[in-house]
Structures are given as C-alpha cells and as structure tokens.
Amino acid sequence: MNQATSGRSRSATLRKWRKYLADERAEAAVYRDLAGRRHGEEREILLALADAEGRHEAHWLELLGDDIGKPRRGDIRTRALGFLARRFGSIFVLALAQRAEGRSPYARDDDATGAMAADEQIHEEVVRGLAARGRNRLSGTFRAAVFGANDGLVSNLALIMGIGASGVSSSIVLMTGVAGLLAGALSMGAGEFVSVRSQRELLAASSPNPEAKHAIGHLDVDANELALVYRARGLAPDAAEARAAEALAEVSRIDHVSSVEDGGEDHEVVGTAIGAALSSFCFFASGAIIPVIPYLFGLSGPAAVVVAAGLVGIALLITGAIVGLLSGGSPGGRALRQLIIGFGAAAATYLLGLLFGANVH
Structure with a gap:
C-alpha cells in the first residue's frame, strides 16, 4: 500500500516537473518571438528574459533526469501568448505576459529554488516596465x-x-x-x-528654450546667472551654485540647461x-x-x-x-x-x- 502510494506520488511529481519544463520552454519562446519584433534595448531585455527561462528549464531537466518523457506543450495561456507574439508582438502580449509572470507557483513549491521564485517576481516587474513603455506610446x-x-x-x-x-x-x-x-x-x-x-x-511652455545653451559661455562668472536657472527648477542654493560651476566648466560638452529637467510628462505620453x-x-x-x-x-x-x-x-x-x-x-x-x-x-x-x-x- 505504501509502495503504491509512493508510486502515485512519484508519478504526480514527475508530471508536475514536466509541466513546469514545458511552461518554461514556452515562455522562453514567447520572449524570443517578442524580441524578434523589437530592436535595441528592448530586444536585449527580452532575450535576457528568455535566457533566464532557459536556466529554469535546466533546473527541471536536472530533476527529471532520465524521466523527462515525451516533450509536452505549455499551458494554454502560454501557448496563446506565443501565438499572439508571433503574429502581433504588441502591447497586449506584454500585458498578458506580465499577468502570467505574476501567477508563478514557484514561491509555494519546494521543488523550485528560492532564486527561481525571486526571478519570476523580478520578471513580472521587467515585463511591467516594458509594457509601460508601450502604454505610454499609445496612451x-x-x-x-x-x-x-x-x-x-x-x-x-x-x-x-x-x-x-x-x-x-x-x-x-x-x-x-x-x-x-x-x-x-x-x-x-x-x-x-x-x-x-x-x-x-x-x-511646451514649461520646456527649456534650446537657444539658452548658447548663452552659457558668455555668462558673468562672478554673477553666475546660470545658478538662478537651477534654483528656479528646484535645486537648493548650494547645489545650484555647484551645478552651475560644473556647467560653465564643461559648456562645450553638455547641454546643461536641458539636463536640469527633473522629469515631467513627455509629449509622447x-x-x-x-x-x-x-x-x-x-x-x-x-x-x-x-x-x-x-x-x-x-x-x-x-x-x-x-x-x-x-x-x-x-x-x-x-x-x-x-x-x-x-x-x-x-x-x-x-x-x-x-x-x-x-x-x-x-x-x-x-x-x-x-x-x-x-x-x-
């Protein structure tokens, strides 16, 4: 009886590991498909996420050993994500991927490592950031x-x-x-x-005048009007004086007036x-x-x-x-x-x- 129970338990564990393995492979494929439709930094981030899913895949392969069995398909949500990523690669896919990362069971599963659970939490935030970029572009x-x-x-x-x-x-x-x-x-x-x-x-009225940078080289160093610009934009007097001195010293390299901006809403948003x-x-x-x-x-x-x-x-x-x-x-x-x-x-x-x-x- 105990052997039968143990056998059923082992079988259930192997099925669970195989499912995790299939899901990791499917998620990695989603990120690679999305990366294929991106360029620059976003492409690099998505490929890094795919590599991380590959590390998780290696963990389940190690646990399964010779019991890997036939290749399985990922769950229906992940397969749907893959389908959408291959055909659209849109913000909708990133939004769905964000929700998928948030549903990871690794934090409650002793067979997953603590690092894997932490990875999934961080992945959710990374995908949230990528999705936020898309939301800002179309908001x-x-x-x-x-x-x-x-x-x-x-x-x-x-x-x-x-x-x-x-x-x-x-x-x-x-x-x-x-x-x-x-x-x-x-x-x-x-x-x-x-x-x-x-x-x-x-x-536009709150944005700095791009022509103002040409006046920096002609400022009176003793009076240093540039410090007033920094103070008007929120810096403390001492910090404004230090920033102005730095700007005057490096006027040929940096557009300091525009760099004073402390954020604000972008026109693209x-x-x-x-x-x-x-x-x-x-x-x-x-x-x-x-x-x-x-x-x-x-x-x-x-x-x-x-x-x-x-x-x-x-x-x-x-x-x-x-x-x-x-x-x-x-x-x-x-x-x-x-x-x-x-x-x-x-x-x-x-x-x-x-x-x-x-x-x-």
Whole structure:
C-alpha cells in the first residue's frame, strides 16, 4: 500500500516537473518571438528574459533526469501568448505576459529554488516596465479611443432606449440615433483635439528654450546667472551654485540647461491632437452605430431594444476586457464594470422615457 502510494506520488511529481519544463520552454519562446519584433534595448531585455527561462528549464531537466518523457506543450495561456507574439508582438502580449509572470507557483513549491521564485517576481516587474513603455506610446490616442467607444455605446444606447420608451415610431428612433451618433462623434473629436492640443502647449511652455545653451559661455562668472536657472527648477542654493560651476566648466560638452529637467510628462505620453481627435471621432461613431443596427434592419419595439442592448453589452464586455489587459488588471472584472455602468445609464434613461411617454399620452 505504501509502495503504491509512493508510486502515485512519484508519478504526480514527475508530471508536475514536466509541466513546469514545458511552461518554461514556452515562455522562453514567447520572449524570443517578442524580441524578434523589437530592436535595441528592448530586444536585449527580452532575450535576457528568455535566457533566464532557459536556466529554469535546466533546473527541471536536472530533476527529471532520465524521466523527462515525451516533450509536452505549455499551458494554454502560454501557448496563446506565443501565438499572439508571433503574429502581433504588441502591447497586449506584454500585458498578458506580465499577468502570467505574476501567477508563478514557484514561491509555494519546494521543488523550485528560492532564486527561481525571486526571478519570476523580478520578471513580472521587467515585463511591467516594458509594457509601460508601450502604454505610454499609445496612451493619448488609446485613451481617446476607449473613451470614445464607450461614450458612443452608452450614450447612444441610452438615447435610443429613452426615445423608444416614450412611444414614438421606429423611424424617429432611427433618426434620433443617427443624429446622436454624428453630434456626439463631432463633439468628442473637437473636444479631444482642444484638450490634447492645450496640454501639449502647456508642456511646451514649461520646456527649456534650446537657444539658452548658447548663452552659457558668455555668462558673468562672478554673477553666475546660470545658478538662478537651477534654483528656479528646484535645486537648493548650494547645489545650484555647484551645478552651475560644473556647467560653465564643461559648456562645450553638455547641454546643461536641458539636463536640469527633473522629469515631467513627455509629449509622447500625451499623444498628438489630430490623432486623438480622429481616434475619438471614429471610435465614438463605431460605438454609437451599434445600438442603431437593429433599427437599420427594420426591427422595432421591444425586439429592437433587446437586440440593441445585447449588442452593446457584448461590445462593453470587449472594451472592458481590453482595458483590463492593457492596465495589467483583471479582464473579467473590468469587463463586468463596463457592463454594469453602461446598462445602468441606459436603464435610467429608459425609465425616464417611459415616464415622459406616459405623461404625454
């Protein structure tokens, strides 16, 4: 009995090790596939992550010895990551990889070393940093796109349901939906253009004048106006004097005025005004057209409302899941949140439409 139990335990342990081995190989392949679509520092970082997964692979190979068995495939999440990495290599893959690294079981498994568990924790932070770069590159336009799509979905569904509940004809509901689509898309596009353009102008006003560097060599060394520049940007008087002296001594090599910057938001993070406006317009329109579809195909009454709500519900779940993936959060939780908020707004407007419709009649 004990031998049988021991045999089953050994068999389960070997299966677990083989699974870990397959997962490590699959994760290394994901990082290599992503590296193939990157260049420079990001490529080097991804290849280093693949090498680290290779060290973990060697650990499980050593434990398995002659019991390695037939090669296994990694779990479905890792295989899906590999599929996406080979075809897209996008920020979505890095966001998913970040979540995958955070689910590592090594910290709770005595068969894994402490170094391996620590590696997986650090890998999550490395991938988080790479994903953050991608998020920063698309944040301005993506923000406009997500907000535009959700506003279009929710506002036009609420508008159509509110008007439809008042008892008007389907043709009026359709015209109202189309008018809401155009008005909302134009308003969103114009508002986003002004918002992003204003933000970029504010950032530009806070940036140092590139021509100021040419004045450094002509400064009065005794008065040293350059120290005032550093003090105005947050350095203490003594530190400002020291930095200014260093700048004057090395004026031919370094652009010291621009190096005083202590961070701040990069223009790349804000995005372009035209890109944000176009994204906002297009995505609002793409969202707002969805609740209109049933009426375009001739449906009316409760049937049209149910179909419109169903289509919008699916779209809200998708956009919520995408936001969850990109933010590193739970796709399911974000999707459910989007659905509840959207349907809550639409239900409130529908009830108002019923109330006004009853009063009119």
